[in-house]
Every structure is written in structure tokens, then in C-alpha cells.
Amino acid sequence: MIAALASADAVIWIAILVKTLAYAATLIAAGSVLVLLWLRELTADARAALRRAAVLGAIAAALLSALRLPVRASFLMGGALDGAVDPMMLGIVAESPLGASLIVRLVGLALILSVLLPWRTARWLAAAGAILACASFAMRGHALGDPRLLLGALVTVHIAGLAFWIGSFAPLSRAARRETPEKAGALAHEFGTKALWVVALLVAAGILTLVLLGAATPDALFSPYGQAFLLKLALFAGVLALAALNKLRLTPDLFKAMPGAAQRMRRSIAVESVLVAAILATTAALTTLTSPPSEQAMGALPQMKAVQTAVFLS
Known part of the structure; x- marks a missing residue:
């Protein structure tokens, strides 16, 4: 994949x-809602901050997701800027799986905005929006393979778990900075306990997805797709190591009001955020430049340019 990145043009x-x-x-938008609904130790101020994060994230996600349409249209026109505004090319992209995914995501993001409403049922509308936003990732790319329904469910579960994890960064860091050691420690403890289930789901869904995509064989791991996956795995191992440190050492230190415990917790969360950002960037490059071995075996993507075209249309 490194060679493909080195030869990639500006549009890629x-x-x-x-x-x-x-x-x-x-x-961030979906995760803020999931954290808001699942963590009970959040203070009123933390809940208000999560609602703001959900709304701002939803607006940014809608704009950025919509921007992908003209970017792909430009790619299909050989990187020409005219392609980004060409009605015919935009129509082709809009009718592709990307267009369907975008519609579902926009509906989900719109429902997430209901988190600001005072109604008691608004939280469940926002929760439905968060799940729809996560499910939109299962409507394109690798999730379109067979068995499609199972792959879609696995991708949705995987994305929802990752969203919850990402959504927890801000409230945990905020609690370490502003709350008393007891409150910050209680929130970190609750997250650590529930994160065990999230990690189990992430690992199980990830392994099963790899098996279904034919990427769990030794040969596949040495392919460009496998190399990118191993990089993601290494980054995720770093996230898990920091999470274990937070649960086993930093959280007890917060409860005990140990000097510097809050600062160490915030630094750990900041490093986790950087690692997760690297995972997202690797995933974006992976899904743009390579395909799973199962797809390569079918001959659907025999050359790098064909790979890029197929992924851009997915």
C-alpha cells in the first residue's frame, strides 16, 4: 500500500x-449519543457538552460526507476539476452504493440532532440516528460482498463499538480536568467496565469479518491489504494497552487523588486519540487503494487503477 500511496495523485x-x-x-456524532445514553456517571455539564459534540459532529459529518460525491466525480473524470460539477458524473456517483450510503447517513445524522430536544423520547430518536449512521458504513465497499447481511451486521457492530470508544474521549478527559477525583474516577471505572464488552465485540466482529473476506490466511497478510490491516492491528493494540493502563493504574490513582493522576489520565487519552486518528486514516487509505483477497481472487480488481475505480464507485 505504501507504493500505491507514493504514486497516488492529488485527487486520491x-x-x-x-x-x-x-x-x-x-x-464523534454517533459516539457522543451512545456515551450519553450508556454512561450513568456523567454530570449534567458533561451531558450538555456531549449533546453539543453530537450536534457539531453531525453537521460536520453531513458536509464532509456530501463532499465525497464531487471528489469521486472528479476522480472519474481523470482528476479534472470539471468533473466535480459535471451533472452526469455526479448522477453516476449519486446512484452508486456511495449515494445510498450517504442518504442513510444523512437521515441518521438528522435524527442525531434530536438530542437537543427536551422530549423524553428524543434520546431514542438520537440513538436510532446513531445506529443508522453506523449502519451507513455497511452499505458500500467490502460489506457488499457475500454473505452481505452478515457482513453488514458485523460492520455495523464494529463501527458502533468504535464510535462509543471515540465518544468517550472528550467526557473522560473533561472529567479528569474539571471534576473531583471521586467523580472522575467513578466515570473512568464505569467506562472501563463497559469497554470490556465493547472490546470483545470489536475483536469478535473484526476476526469474523476478516475470515469472511478471505483475509485471515498467511498469504493474505503479506498482501497490500494484509499489510495495511497489520498496521491497523498494531495501532489498535496500542489503544488497548493504554486502555488497560487507564483501568488498572490510572483510574485507581484518580480515586485515591494521587498527585498528577488527572494529568496522566488526560495524556493517556490524548495519545489514544492520536492512535485512533491513525487507525481511521489507515482505514481510509486501505479502502481507497486496496481490496480484500476474496475480491482479488474473483479478478474484479486486477490492476491498481481498477481497484481505485471500483472502490470509488462503491
Whole structure:
């Protein structure tokens, strides 16, 4: 994949950047809602901050996701800027799986905005929006393979778990900075306990997805797709190591009001955020430049240019 990146043109780099930012904004919006609903130790101020994050993330995600349409249209016109505004090319992209995914995501993001409403049922509308936003990732790319329904469900579960994890960064860091050691420690403890289930779902869904995509064999791991996956795995291992440190050492230190415990917790969360951002960027590059071995075996993507075209139309 490194060779493909080195030879990529400006449109490919723009596509990867926009895709990465769209991923991040969507997961922040959905994750903020999931954290708001699942963590009970949040203070009133933390809940208000999460609502703002959900709304701002949803707006940013909608704009960035919509921007992917003209970027792909430009690619299909050989990187010409005219392609970004060409009605015919925009129509082709809009009718592709990307267009269907965008519609579902926009509906989900719109429902997330209901988190600001005072109605008691608004939270469940926002929750439905978060799940729809996560499910939109299962309507394109690798999730369109067989068995499609199972792959779609696995991708949705995987994205929802990652969204919850990302959504927790801000409230945990905020609590370490502003709340008493007892309150910050209680929130970190609750997250750590529930994160165990999230990690189990992430790992199980990820492994099963790899098996279904034919990417769990030794040969596949040495392919460009496999190399990118191994990089993601290494980054995720770093996230898990920091999460274990937070749960086993930093959270007890917060409860005990140990000197510097809050600062260490915030630094750990900041490093986790950087690692997750790297995972999202790697995923964006992976889905833009390579395909799973199962797709390569069918001969659907025999050359690099064909790979890029197929992914851009997905």
C-alpha cells in the first residue's frame, strides 16, 4: 500500500483526507449519543457538552460526507476539476452504493440532532440516528460482498463499538480536568467496565469479518491489504494497552487523588486519540487503494487503477 500511496495523485490524497475526516466526524456524532445514553456517571455539564459534540459532529459529518460525491466525480473524470460539477458524473456517483450510503447517513445524522430536544423520547430518536449512521458504513465497499447481511451486521457492530470508544474521549478527559477525583474516577471505572464488552465485540466482529473476506490466511497478510490491516492491528493494540493502563493504574490513582493522576489520565487519552486518528486514516487509505483477497481472487480488481475505480464507485 505504501507504493500505491507514493504514486497516488492529488485527487486520491484529497479523497483519503475527506474520507478520514468524514469517518471521524460521523463517529464523534454517533459516539457522543451512545456515551450519553450508556454512561450513568456523567454530570449534567458533561451531558450538555456531549449533546453539543453530537450536534457539531453531525453537521460536520453531513458536509464532509456530501463532499465525497464531487471528489469521486472528479476522480472519474481523470482528476479534472470539471468533473466535480459535471451533472452526469455526479448522477453516476449519486446512484452508486456511495449515494445510498450517504442518504442513510444523512437521515441518521438528522435524527442525531434530536438530542437537543427536551422530549423524553428524543434520546431514542438520537440513538436510532446513531445506529443508522453506523449502519451507513455497511452499505458500500467490502460489506457488499457475500454473505452481505452478515457482513453488514458485523460492520455495523464494529463501527458502533468504535464510535462509543471515540465518544468517550472528550467526557473522560473533561472529567479528569474539571471534576473531583471521586467523580472522575467513578466515570473512568464505569467506562472501563463497559469497554470490556465493547472490546470483545470489536475483536469478535473484526476476526469474523476478516475470515469472511478471505483475509485471515498467511498469504493474505503479506498482501497490500494484509499489510495495511497489520498496521491497523498494531495501532489498535496500542489503544488497548493504554486502555488497560487507564483501568488498572490510572483510574485507581484518580480515586485515591494521587498527585498528577488527572494529568496522566488526560495524556493517556490524548495519545489514544492520536492512535485512533491513525487507525481511521489507515482505514481510509486501505479502502481507497486496496481490496480484500476474496475480491482479488474473483479478478474484479486486477490492476491498481481498477481497484481505485471500483472502490470509488462503491
